[in-house]
Amino acid sequence: MHPIIIIGSGLAGYSLAREFRKLDKDTPLRIITADDGRAYPKPMLSNALTSGKQPEQLATADAVQMSVQLNAVIDTHARVTAIDTAQHTLTVNGKDIHYARLVLALGADVIRLPMQGDAADAVMSINDLADYTRFRQIISGAKNVAIIGAGLIGCEFANDLRNAGMTVDVIAPSKAPLERLLPETAGRALQQGLTDLGVNWHLEKTVTHVNHGGRSCASCAPGTCTSMCGADNAYRLTLSDGSTLETDAVLSCVGLRSRTALAQAAGLQVHHGIVVNRLLAASAPDVYALGDCAEVDGLVLLYVMPLMNAARALAKTLAGQPTPVVYPAMPVVIKTPAHxxxxxxxxxxxxxxxxxxxxxxxxxxxxxxxxxxxxxxxxxxxxxxxxxxxxxxxxxxxx
Ligand SMILES: Cc1cc2nc3c(=O)[nH]c(=O)nc-3n(C[C@H](O)[C@H](O)[C@H](O)COP(=O)(O)OP(=O)(O)OC[C@H]3O[C@@H](n4cnc5c(N)ncnc54)[C@H](O)[C@@H]3O)c2cc1C
Known part of the structure; x- marks a missing residue:
C-alpha cells in the first residue's frame, strides 16, 4: 500500500500529520522534508530574545521523536525535485517514490530585493530555524542591526532586538510601519511605541548599497580595519536619499512569496500560491496543498490560524470524510510589546x-x-x- 506523503515539516505539514493521526492511526504516512525535521513554532523566531530562548530551545521535538509521535516515516534533508501526478510519484535524491495521496506543505520563499555593493551577499533573512540559528551566531557580540522592511516580521524583530539591548535601525519605503495591514494612524502609533523603545526609523527610503568597512576603529585608517580589531565586520548602507548608515548586521524582512515552483513544474495550477479549492485539493487527482504555499479559494494567508483550520479540514478529508475548510475571522497578533x-x-x-x-x-x-x-x-x-x-x-x- 502506497503511503500518504506530506512534503514539508513546518507547522502546516506537522499540524496536518497530528490531526490525521487523531482520526487514523494506521494508514502509512511519510513526511519528506528538505530541512532537519525539527518541530518548532516559527512565530517564536521573532521574540526568542525577549523570551530568553536560544535557537535550539525553540525546537519542541527532533525528527526521530516526531516520527514516533506521528507513527510516520520522516525523511530529513531530502528535497523533492519533481512530481509526476499521472504516475503518482515524486523524485527525491534521484529516486522515484510512489504516493497514494500527496500533500504539499512547502512554505514560502523570502523575497530578496536587488542591492548593490561588495557586501550585498551579507544581507540575511529569516524564514526557518536554520536561518535564525545563523542570525544569532552573527549577532552575538554585535551592537547594531539594520532591518530592511517595516512589515510584521521587521517590526517584531525590531522590538525583540531592541529588548536585547541592540541599536536597531529600520529602513522602509513606506510612510509608516505595517503599511499593507494597518491604516496609517495605527501604523504611526506602533512607530511611536517602538521609537519610545529606542528604534531608529528611516522611512520613505530604500537601501541601494551594502558595502563592507563602514566603521573604522581608533587604530586603523578608515576602511582598513582587519579581523584583529573586529571592526571589519561592520557594514555601510547607502540609502536612496544618499545618506549612509553603519551597522554590524543587516536583516531583510521585505516579505514572503508562496513556494510554487515545484508545483508549477508538475503542471499544477498556480497563481499567487498553489491553487486549491475548499477541500484543499489541487488541480491534479490526489494532490492537496496547505500552509504558506497554498492559495485556498483565492486566499493566500501566510499565518498560523489559516493553516491550522486547513490542517483540521484536510485531515478529515484524508481520513475519508470530505470536509471543506472554514476560515472564521482570524485576527493577527503583532508581537510588539512596546505597542x-x-x-x-x-x-x-x-x-x-x-x-x-x-x-x-x-x-x-x-x-x-x-x-x-x-x-x-x-x-x-x-x-x-x-x-x-x-x-x-x-x-x-x-x-
Ligand atoms: C519570523 C516569523 C514570525 C512569524 N510570526 C507569526 C505570528 O506571530 N503569527 C502568525 O500567524 N504567523 C506568523 N508567521 C507566519 C507563520 O509562521 C507561517 O505562516 C507558518 O509557519 C508557515 O508554515 P508552513 O508549514 O506553511 O511553512 P514552513 O514552516 O516554511 O515549512 C515548509 C516546509 O517545506 C519544506 N520544503 C520546501 N520545499 C521542499 C522540497 N522541495 N522538498 C522537501 N521539503 C521541502 C521545508 O523544508 C519546510 O520543512 C511568522 C513567520 C516568520 C518567518
Missing part, C-alpha cells in the same frame, strides 16, 4: 472605509464596507483588549 497591535485586515479589494478613533494610549480603526458592515479592524496599545469582541462581529472569510 501591541491586533489586526484583522479587510478582504482584499473590498470597497469601504476606515473609521479611526484615537482614545488614550491606542488606536481603534474599524473598516466598514459599502453596506456599513464591519469587515476588518486594527486595534493598538490600550485598545487591543477589544479584539475578541470585534472578531465576533466580522463575517467569516470562508464559511
Amino acid at each position: 501591541p497591535v491586533v489586526v484583522s485586515p479587510p478582504p482584499l479589494g473590498i470597497a469601504g472605509e476606515w473609521r479611526i478613533e484615537t482614545p488614550e494610549g491606542g488606536v481603534r480603526a474599524l473598516f466598514f464596507d459599502a453596506q456599513s458592515k464591519l469587515r476588518g479592524f486594527a486595534v493598538t496599545g490600550s485598545m487591543v483588549g477589544e479584539k475578541n469582541a470585534l472578531a465576533k462581529e466580522i463575517p467569516a472569510l470562508l464559511q
Whole structure:
C-alpha cells in the first residue's frame, strides 16, 4: 500500500500529520522534508530574545521523536525535485517514490530585493530555524542591526532586538510601519511605541548599497580595519536619499512569496500560491496543498490560524470524510510589546472605509464596507483588549 506523503515539516505539514493521526492511526504516512525535521513554532523566531530562548530551545521535538509521535516515516534533508501526478510519484535524491495521496506543505520563499555593493551577499533573512540559528551566531557580540522592511516580521524583530539591548535601525519605503495591514494612524502609533523603545526609523527610503568597512576603529585608517580589531565586520548602507548608515548586521524582512515552483513544474495550477479549492485539493487527482504555499479559494494567508483550520479540514478529508475548510475571522497578533497591535485586515479589494478613533494610549480603526458592515479592524496599545469582541462581529472569510 502506497503511503500518504506530506512534503514539508513546518507547522502546516506537522499540524496536518497530528490531526490525521487523531482520526487514523494506521494508514502509512511519510513526511519528506528538505530541512532537519525539527518541530518548532516559527512565530517564536521573532521574540526568542525577549523570551530568553536560544535557537535550539525553540525546537519542541527532533525528527526521530516526531516520527514516533506521528507513527510516520520522516525523511530529513531530502528535497523533492519533481512530481509526476499521472504516475503518482515524486523524485527525491534521484529516486522515484510512489504516493497514494500527496500533500504539499512547502512554505514560502523570502523575497530578496536587488542591492548593490561588495557586501550585498551579507544581507540575511529569516524564514526557518536554520536561518535564525545563523542570525544569532552573527549577532552575538554585535551592537547594531539594520532591518530592511517595516512589515510584521521587521517590526517584531525590531522590538525583540531592541529588548536585547541592540541599536536597531529600520529602513522602509513606506510612510509608516505595517503599511499593507494597518491604516496609517495605527501604523504611526506602533512607530511611536517602538521609537519610545529606542528604534531608529528611516522611512520613505530604500537601501541601494551594502558595502563592507563602514566603521573604522581608533587604530586603523578608515576602511582598513582587519579581523584583529573586529571592526571589519561592520557594514555601510547607502540609502536612496544618499545618506549612509553603519551597522554590524543587516536583516531583510521585505516579505514572503508562496513556494510554487515545484508545483508549477508538475503542471499544477498556480497563481499567487498553489491553487486549491475548499477541500484543499489541487488541480491534479490526489494532490492537496496547505500552509504558506497554498492559495485556498483565492486566499493566500501566510499565518498560523489559516493553516491550522486547513490542517483540521484536510485531515478529515484524508481520513475519508470530505470536509471543506472554514476560515472564521482570524485576527493577527503583532508581537510588539512596546505597542501591541491586533489586526484583522479587510478582504482584499473590498470597497469601504476606515473609521479611526484615537482614545488614550491606542488606536481603534474599524473598516466598514459599502453596506456599513464591519469587515476588518486594527486595534493598538490600550485598545487591543477589544479584539475578541470585534472578531465576533466580522463575517467569516470562508464559511
Ligand atoms: C519570523 C516569523 C514570525 C512569524 N510570526 C507569526 C505570528 O506571530 N503569527 C502568525 O500567524 N504567523 C506568523 N508567521 C507566519 C507563520 O509562521 C507561517 O505562516 C507558518 O509557519 C508557515 O508554515 P508552513 O508549514 O506553511 O511553512 P514552513 O514552516 O516554511 O515549512 C515548509 C516546509 O517545506 C519544506 N520544503 C520546501 N520545499 C521542499 C522540497 N522541495 N522538498 C522537501 N521539503 C521541502 C521545508 O523544508 C519546510 O520543512 C511568522 C513567520 C516568520 C518567518
